[in-house]
Amino acid sequence: xxxxxxxxxxxxxxxxxxxxxxxxxxxxxxxxxxxxxxxxxxxxxxxxxxxxxxxxxxxxxxxxxxxxxxxxxxxxxxxxxxxxxxxxxxxxxxxxxxxxxxxxxxxxxxxxxxxxxxxxxxxxxxxxxxxxxxxxxxxxxxxxxxxxxxxxxxxxxxxxxxxxxxxxxxxxxxxxxxxxxxxxxxxxxxxxxxxxxxxxxxxxxxxxxxxxxxxxxxxxxxxxxxxxxxxxxxxxxxxxxxxxxxxxxxxxxxxxxxxxxxxxxxxxxxxxxxxxxxxxxxxxxxxxxxxxxxxxxxxxxxxxxxxxxxxxxxxxxxxxxxxxxxxxxxxxxxxxxxxxxxxxxxxxxxxxxxxxxxxxxxxxxxxxxxxxxxxxxxxxxxxxxxxxxxxxxxxxxxxxxxxx
Amino acid sequence: xxxxxxxxxxxxxxxxxxxxxxxxxxxxxxxxxxxxxxxxxxxxxxxxxxxxxxxxxxxxxxxxxxxxxxxxxxxxxxxxxxxxxxxxxxxxxxxxxxxxxxxxxxxxxxxxxxxxxxxxxxxxxxxxxxxxxxxxxxxxxxxxxxxxxxxxxxxxxxxxxxxxxxxxxxxxxxxxxxxxxxxxxxxxxxxxxxxxxxxxxxxxxxxxxxxxxxxxxxxxxxxxxxxxxxxxxxxxxxxxxxxxxxxxxxxxxxxxxxxxxxxxxxxxxxxxxxxxxxxxxxxxxxxxxxxxxxxxxxxxxxxxxxxxxxxxxxxxxxxxxxxxxxxxxxxxxxxxxxxx
Ligand SMILES: N[C@@H](CCC(=O)N[C@@H](CS)C(=O)NCC(=O)O)C(=O)O
Numbered sequence: 057x058x059x060x061x062x063x064x065x066x067x068x069x070x071x072x073x074x075x076x077x078x079x080x081x082x083x084x085x086x087x088x089x090x091x092x093x094x095x096x097x098x099x100x101x102x103x104x105x106x107x108x109x110x111x112x113x114x115x116x117x118x119x120x121x122x123x124x125x126x127x128x129x130x131x132x133x134x135x136x137x138x139x140x141x142x143x144x145x146x147x148x149x150x151x152x153x154x155x156x157x158x159x160x161x162x163x164x165x166x167x168x169x170x171x172x173x174x175x176x177x178x179x180x181x182x183x184x185x186x187x188x189x190x191x192x193x194x195x196x197x198x199x200x201x202x203x204x205x206x207x208x209x210x211x212x213x214x215x216x217x218x219x220x221x222x223x224x225x226x227x228x229x230x231x232x233x234x235x236x237x238x239x240x241x242x243x244x245x246x247x248x249x250x251x252x253x254x255x256x257x258x259x260x261x262x263x264x265x266x267x268x269x270x271x272x273x274x275x276x277x278x279x280x281x282x283x284x285x286x287x288x289x290x291x292x293x294x295x296x297x298x299x300x301x302x303x304x305x306x307x308x309x310x311x312x313x314x315x316x317x318x319x320x321x322x323x324x325x326x327x328x329x330x331x332x333x334x335x336x337x338x339x340x341x342x343x344x345x346x347x348x349x350x351x352x353x354x355x356x357x358x359x360x361x362x363x364x365x366x367x368x369x370x371x372x373x374x375x376x377x378x379x380x381x382x383x384x385x386x387x388x389x390x391x392x393x394x395x396x397x398x399x400x401x402x403x404x405x406x407x408x409x410x411x412x413x414x415x416x417x418x419x420x421x422x423x424x425x426x427x428x429x430x431x432x433x434x435x436x437x438x439x440x441x442x443x444x445x446x447x448x449x450x451x452x453x454x455x456x457x458x459x460x
Numbered sequence: 461x462x463x464x465x466x467x468x469x470x471x472x473x474x475x476x477x478x479x480x481x482x483x484x485x486x487x488x489x490x491x492x493x494x495x496x497x498x499x500x501x502x503x504x505x506x507x508x509x510x511x512x513x514x515x516x517x518x519x520x521x522x523x524x525x526x527x528x529x530x531x532x533x534x535x536x537x538x539x540x541x542x543x544x545x546x547x548x549x550x551x552x553x554x555x556x557x558x559x560x561x562x563x564x565x566x567x568x569x570x571x572x573x574x575x576x577x578x579x580x581x582x583x584x585x586x587x588x589x590x591x592x593x594x595x596x597x598x599x600x601x602x603x604x605x606x607x608x609x610x611x612x613x614x615x616x617x618x619x620x621x622x623x624x625x626x627x628x629x630x631x632x633x634x635x636x637x638x639x640x641x642x643x644x645x646x647x648x649x650x651x652x653x654x655x656x657x658x659x660x661x662x663x664x665x666x667x668x669x670x671x672x673x674x675x676x677x678x679x680x681x682x683x684x685x686x687x688x689x690x691x692x693x694x695x696x697x698x699x700x701x702x703x704x705x706x707x708x709x710x711x712x713x714x715x716x717x718x719x720x721x722x723x724x725x726x727x728x729x730x731x732x733x734x735x736x737x738x739x740x741x742x743x744x745x746x747x748x749x750x751x752x753x754x755x756x757x758x759x760x761x762x763x764x765x766x767x768x769x770x771x772x773x774x775x776x777x778x779x780x781x782x783x784x785x786x787x788x789x790x791x792x793x794x795x796x797x798x799x800x
Pocket of ligand 1: 502614660
């Protein structure tokens, strides 16, 4: 109604404010804010009262008390004598670990399955379709149990092992790998690697501009190889091999409890992590596959035809024409799947993987600090979600720019 | 839009007022008003709390809740059970979801003083033990250096375990699951060398293993685990009802009052028994119940010894000896405070 007359109808001085739509609008908004604020305050003060009555004055002081419980996997120093705060930190890092690994694996597998579903090979397409249907339509918790206990029940016991080239070993205690041990000068190799990557990027952009002139990309991969692999390897030998490996030690004799892999030798990937990662990857990949399929379908068929008529081979068409355009459709829902995977990782507690929810639950149980711990959980998952969204949105903007 | 607004406004006020009023009423009045006791229980611990196919609960911890219902309503069936795992149990009680927690819960100082809870008695004196495969060839917990140990999160068990291995300088690794079923499955699959929990739990869980005879419980008991019912702090009347229900069970056994003879006992001339059955004094009304509250408990559920024998005693699959849980007069720790 205000589109023709910006100042609104002239106000009749005799009619009251109640009939003034502007005023009424404003009144309701203010009232709504007051009510919401009051409810919020009421919940807050009520919770505070109840906590006081239970002798639980809110605060984070309790986090400095000794935890007293062991945690099976921690990437930072932790012992029973550490504080609750430290324990929660261990849990957070474990959550990050499984989330990041899960996102990487699920994306790779998801793309593979999604493309396979569109394959012209009948068998491959059907297998991919069956995969998606099976894993999307069974509860994740069930899958976690399935994979975890499937892993536990099918591998050798703690006093025996399967080995791969004498480097990687597997038994019910987990996957045993050589653990890199970094000497004092190992940092130099990292610097060399970073430097190599940086120079590589410069070389790439130079190559891109040269391509315009040459009409074909110049051969730069040997340069990349030299910079990214060669340089760090060279530095490794120059500074006297500062990285060594601790190999898993396997004892075949002695009392039973001493047999098997020695504690502290090598790198152990516990079966709880393996089971959880398998389940999260396989489950989320089913969704990602559908997203990828939809994204590729969304690229008009004319694009593919145009590409073939220009003489591109099917693989090239997929890589250079279809996927880049499909990415625009894929990325927003893909972000959702990343968020889901991160949040789903909290099911870890069912199979003893010590993630933030699992460790937090133990702390909660021992201290009774439900409000504080739940607050930590919410803050962390919200933070992780926001972070993931920011990264993916930035990526999305880059991909969107490519659009013509 | 505007019409809805009024409704939303009204609803919001309702919610806010409701929240403000919650969790302040007296539990006994609440229980009487709703007509049953809401009891937090272990979902499955043979002998202590299990539900059969028909949803019929039984066990030592369950019988305590039934005794409570008998004391209040003279009807042991007026009780509803909420299955709770170790981690959920205290929050469920604190938030008022249950009226009493009767779930093999250890009485510790921190739980009694800083969780807003009160322990009302000790239904079962227990201690933590270790279950291992016989094939492992160990005969003492002190030989468990380097062991991998499966246990449940949110228990005293986790902490005792850490203390024990640390104080004996034995390296170990703990795998802690949220639910008992997973602990047992993982132990059975061979993820751990040892399964640790309260000895009572070990007896019960061992029966669920495929070949119970291949496993044994080590002789060491590494902790004190007095297990008993818990209520919320700050409601003395309800605390008294729960506490004296427990004492009534023990007193009944001390006085030789059983489910079978409680009717005859009502005419007894023994003053102690007269007070117990309510023929003398006003003990029931002092805690908000009828004066025959204790007689009702025994008539409907039996005395402490009967409950013990029926659920976990020598004639049951668990076959646990009375031991510490015998009456103080027979060398145990069960001691009923006098009703007088
Ligand atoms: N008494 C200990 C441990 C109680 C406990 O939770 N025991 C386990 C192992 S026997 C249990 O009953 N689990 C059954 C379940 O959660 O389903 C405590 O109060 O912390």
